[in-house]
Amino acid sequence: DIVMTQSPDSLAVSLGERATINCKSSQSVFYSSNNKNYLAWYQQKPGQPPKLLIYWASTRESGVPDRFSGSGSGTDFTLTISSLQAEDVAVYYCQQYYTTPRTFGQGTKVEIE
Amino acid sequence: QVQLVQSGAEVKKPGASVKVSCKASGYTFNSHYLHWVRQAPGQGLEWMGVINPSGGGTRYAQKFQGRVTMTRDTSASTVYMELSSLRSEDTAVYYCARDLPEAPFDYWGQGTLITVSS
Numbered sequence: 001d002i003v004m005t006q007s008p009d010s011l012a013v014s015l016g017e018r019a020t021i022n023c024k025s026s027q028s029v030f031y032s033s034n035n036k037n038y039l040a041w042y043q044q045k046p047g048q049p050p051k052l053l054i055y056w057a058s059t060r061e062s063g064v065p066d067r068f069s070g071s072g073s074g075t076d077f078t079l080t081i082s083s084l085q086a087e088d089v090a091v092y093y094c095q096q097y098y099t100t101p102r103t104f105g106q107g108t109k110v111e112i113e
Numbered sequence: 114q115v116q117l118v119q120s121g122a123e124v125k126k127p128g129a130s131v132k133v134s135c136k137a138s139g140y141t142f143n144s145h146y147l148h149w150v151r152q153a154p155g156q157g158l159e160w161m162g163v164i165n166p167s168g169g170g171t172r173y174a175q176k177f178q179g180r181v182t183m184t185r186d187t188s189a190s191t192v193y194m195e196l197s198s199l200r201s202e203d204t205a206v207y208y209c210a211r212d213l214p215e216a217p218f219d220y221w222g223q224g225t226l227i228t229v230s231s
Contacts, residue, residue, distance in 0.1 A: 040217035042158075049208050049221035050158065061219070093158055097217050101174050102148065104158040 002026050002096050006105035012113040019081040021108045023094035028074045031098065038098035041070055041079045044107075045090045053092075054079065086112065115139040117147075117209050117222035124228045130197040133225045135209030142190040143167040145211040148218065149183065149194045153205040161207075164192055199229045 003026040013019040029038045037057035042050035052061045054070035057077055067082045081088055089112060094105040120134040135147060149161040162173035164183040171183045177196070185192045196203060207225045210218035 038215065042218075049210075049224055050218070051221075052217055052219050055217045095158075095217065097212070097215065100163065100172055102160045102163075102218075104160070107157045 001101055002029065002099060002103050004094055004096055004103050004105040006092075006094060006108050008108060009106065010109040010111065012111045013081075013084045014113045015086065016083050017113075019084050019088070019110055021079045021092055021094075021110075023072075023077040023079070023105050025075045025077075025096055029096045029098040030074050037073050037077070038096055039070075039072070039077050040095045040097060041068075042093045042095065043088075043090045044093065050093060081110070084110070084112070115211075115220045117211065117220055119207075119209060119222040119225045122226040122228070124230060125199050127200055127229055127231055129199050129229075130195060131199060131227050132193055132195040133207050133209075133227070134191050134193050135222050136189065136191045137166075137211070138190060142187060145213055147185075147192045148210045148212065149181075150208045150210055150218075151205040152208070152224075153202070156205075159205075161194070166192065196227075199227075201229050203227065204229045 005024045007022045039057040041054040043053050044050040053064050058070045069080045071078050091107045091109050093107050116138045118136045125131050143166050146163050148163045151159050161177050164171045166185045173181050180197050182195045209222040211220050212218050
């Protein structure tokens with residue numbers, strides 16, 4: 001199974017400041033035949049199911065604000081919130097969909113400082 | 114619009130079984146796989162398995178092999194997840210989520226809380 005490891009486990013950022021979350025996979029999730037990274041990011045707020053934010057490592061889902069961006073390739077990925085808003089307080093998960101079983105990172109809790 | 118609507122919360126005793134349903138609407142039922150993911154209180158997301166509504170084929174996480182069964186009723190556009198031999202550690206919110214092959218989970222059910230307690 002591919003193990004996904006996120007860092008940090010939690011972070012507190014001031015409103016309007018940048019938040020950066022890292023995700024590392026135990027093996028590459030890059031598929032050379034189509035030049036795609038099979039990596040997604042989800043946002044989960046309390047009492048709600050996860051919401052897809054980013055897929056193919058850097059493609060924003062429709063309706064997701066452009067302050068959210070994803071980057072990285074192979075085994076190392078980053079989710080960046082460029083200017084943290086109050087509504088961004090949530091837990092963020094990375095997930096690989098390169099293979100089954102689908103695996104998630106342990107989550108990163110983002111709070112306001 | 115796409116919706117995945119799950120059955121309601123349940124309380125079960127240790128050793129019992131539970132069957133959770135996930136009714137799909139707003140898209141062609143057979144076109145997307147349906148996965149089950151659970152989340153224990155205060156914990157992260159754990160993938161349990163997947164069913165292909167088209168042929169009924171399944172794949173389960175090794176951890177749940179022998180205890181989980183996923184089925185579907187194409188006439189009702191509904192998938193089911195049955196978990197047996199429940200123990201307290203199975204207390205969690207159970208989600209269904211859909212995807213296409215080689216794609217992320219784009220829609221999720223609202224979640225079903227299963228509480229296992231004597």
